[in-house]
Structures are given as structure tokens and as C-alpha cells.
Amino acid sequence: MENADTIAAVATPPGRGGIGVVRVSGKDIKSLTLKVVGYVPEPRYASLSKFYDEDGQVIDQGIVLFFPAPHSYTGEDVLELQGHGGPAVMNLLLSSCLSAGARMAQPGEFTLRAYLNNKLDLAQAESVADVIDASTSEAARCAMRSLQGEFSSAIHVVVRALTDLRISVEASLDFSEEEIDHVHHADVSHKLKSVQAQLEHVLASARQGSILREGIWIVLVGQPNVGKSSLLNVLAGEEAAIVTEIPGTTRDTIHRTIEIEGVPLHLLDTAGLRETDDAVEKMGIARTRSTIEKANFVLLVMDSRWGITSEDRAILDSLPSGLPVIYVYNKIDLLDKSSLIEAGNGELEIYLSAITGAGIETLRQKLLELAGWQPRSVGEGAFMARQRHLRALTATREYLGNAAELDKEEFQSELLAEELRLAQQALSSITGEFGADDLLGEIFSRFCIGK
CATH class of the missing domain: 1.20.120.430 (tRNA modification GTPase MnmE domain 2)
Known part of the structure; x- marks a missing residue:
């Protein structure tokens, strides 16, 4: 495929950095290169060069790379200008390229041209974004x-x-x-x-x-003060949520991502589900119910001293139909009870202590198992789908x-x-x-x- 226009964009993240890169791609960008760099560099060799604006003033000094078609990422002539990574410098350098005949690239347009020019297929093109967005x-x-x-x-x-x-x-x-x-x-x-x-x-x-790509979305629900925030903290390995003895402390959804065997687990601690007259807490509960709709699993956290109560059953009845639920009985340290897993009537029950850590590793492995994750030897052959x-x-x-x-x-x-x-x-x-x-x-x- 041939494109009549030349595109340009800053290829490095916004903000300050040691190096910033402006990328240009087009059918024939030698004339643009002459205006911005002053000469056409030898193909695929890094050269130290000065970069000029439309008035011939020096903007910056850095490395220039020229990849003539078809041996480039997009299959077109590609120019990469590597300068100092300040926002002002990058903006000036991009403006110089635009003044020399390029236009601003649309999101993903470089990879789109690579696909249209048979440099990548669709699955490979999508993998470019997946490499960038990978969380583990x-x-x-x-x-x-x-x-x-x-x-x-x-x-x-x-x-x-x-x-x-x-x-x-x-x-x-x-x-x-x-x-x-x-x-x-x-x-x-x-x-x-x-x-x-x-x-x-x-x-x-x-x-x-x-x-691996999507991760597993897990929502912690339950009555106030049963240890949801403590469980989130011990799974996340940090004090992500405030823990107090006061019911209703968590007013908003708290999100943390952890990694188990390379798999991202997105943990969402929510406001305790209960009847309340507190306007702010009501908003938190409303957000909790919205969050639950997006979950792969729900951890119904309960106090092991009381077992499942009528209030817990009311929470169960309010959950979306078909959403897998793991029954987590917390605070077994207060009962001097060892951690264990029980399955009754097709329901999975895990007894643990968020304070001592007993049963936490069992919970982690069970979450991977329920999500369908296979041992590492199988995962090593996985495709980013x-x-x-x-x-x-x-x-x-x-x-x-x-x-x-x-x-x-x-x-x-x-x-x-x-x-x-x-x-x-x-x-x-x-x-x-x-x-x-x-x-x-x-x-x-x-x-x-x-x-």
C-alpha cells in the first residue's frame, strides 16, 4: 500500500527524560530530512547531527537514523530523530517536521501502515500494544x-x-x-x-x-469490619487500605494489582454492604455494586466466629446470577483454628487469617486454579490473545x-x-x-x- 502523505509523532512518553524520539514515516521523506537535518544520512547508521527548525535555527543535537523503504518498521521511508527528552525540545522538533511537510500521525498509524504494507499481520500488530501494556x-x-x-x-x-x-x-x-x-x-x-x-x-x-493479558478481576465484598481491607493489604503486600475497628471505614473502591506466577490479579476492596443513612457511605456502596458487575470472582469475606449470617446471605442474593463466589472465613486466629479448604454443595470455603497470614497462599493458588491458569510449563507456550x-x-x-x-x-x-x-x-x-x-x-x- 502507498500513502500519499508523510506522518510524524513523538514516539516517547510525555514528560522529561534523558532521550526523546520523533519518528517520521512516508513514501519519500528525503526532502523533509534535508530540511530538518541538512543531509540524508547513510541508511541504518547512527549519526550525530544538528536538528534545525523551519528558519534554519538549531533546535537540538542528537542521533539521526534513516531506514529507507521497504526495510523499515512501516515498510516506508522512516526517519528517527533522537534528541534530548525535554517536552519543549520535542515539541520544537516535531513542529519542524510538520513544517517540512509531515502531518501529525493518528494513534496507532505507524503500526497500521506496517500492517497494510505486510510488515505485520493483525495478530502481530495487536501484540505491539500488548508488549507496551504488559503489567507483569x-x-x-x-x-x-x-x-x-x-x-x-x-x-x-x-x-x-x-x-x-x-x-x-x-x-x-x-x-x-x-x-x-x-x-x-x-x-x-x-x-x-x-x-x-x-x-x-x-x-x-x-x-x-x-x-496473562487481561488478568483476573477479584472483588472483595462482605459486611463492614469482617477484614476485607486487611485481606487486601496482606495480598497486596502493602497498606493499601485503612484498617480500623469502625464499620464503614472504606467509603470507596480501592484497586491494587498483584502478580502470582506472572498472572496479574486485580484486587478491588469495596465499601461494606449494609443499610446506612450516611450519604457518603451510600455512594461507596453504590460503586461497590457497579464494580461487582465487572468481576471474574467475588470473595465473600465473613468473620469465622459467626459463620455465614442472614446479612451475608442477603449479600449473596444481591450478587449477579452465575458469578463465581469464594466463601472466605477470616479471623481464624481468634478461634485458634488452622487454615483449611472445604467444599460443600459445590461451594468453595477457605478459612484464613489476614493478620497471621495463615491460609493466604492457599487462597492465591486457588484463585489461579479457578481462573483456569495452568502450571508455568504450560504458560510458557501461551499466546497473548x-x-x-x-x-x-x-x-x-x-x-x-x-x-x-x-x-x-x-x-x-x-x-x-x-x-x-x-x-x-x-x-x-x-x-x-x-x-x-x-x-x-x-x-x-x-x-x-x-x-
């Missing part, structure tokens, strides 16, 4: 694997296998009069099962990556399941071919590749159909 070291490594193309490669393996299966089915339908070796029904079934198995492996890895990727993989699984059912019946080849087409369409949406013309090309490249 494990998430950063996972995002980098996706950026380097491991996720896309895994998708391509399944797409190739699915293409091979579609060729076998569709060629026999569309070109039945030609001299083509028809694939037996058993062979089609075998190939279909193989594709399904490959997809399940990719889906499992993608789900692990989604946990977004919700759209999971939806596409799940849709592909459904289409393949439909195809498997049709494969059991006779004279259903047309419907089987359609389910396989939909499966490939859903799967290929992850990387933004493959269409009907691609399948036709594959068919003609493998079979001597016409003369």
Missing part, C-alpha cells in the same frame, strides 16, 4: 512471542491443514468430471479430527495468554464441530464444505489473511484441472 514480566514475554509471530505461525499451521481438508472436499464437488483422486470418507474424517486437535491446542494456549481472538477460535471450533456431525451423514458434502469454509473464515480473521481466491489458487496449484 510473564505477560511481556508472552506478548513478545506473539509479536515475533509464534501465535500467527500456530494459526497458519491450522489454516494450512484446514485448507488441505477443504481442497479434498470442494475439489470433488466442483470438479467431479475431471481426473481427480477422490478422497475416501475415512480420510476426510481423519483429517477433520486432526484439525480439531490442532485447534484445541491453540485455543488452550490462547486462553492462557488471555489470562485478545477477546476477539478467543471468539474467533471458539467460532472455528463450533464450525468444525458442525462439520464433524455432517461428516457422519451421507450426501451432506455441500453442507460440510460450507461449515469448513466458515471455520477457515473465522480462523483467518485473527491474522487478517486468506480469502476465497486463495483457496481457488491452492486448488489449481495442486490439481491439473484445466488445459
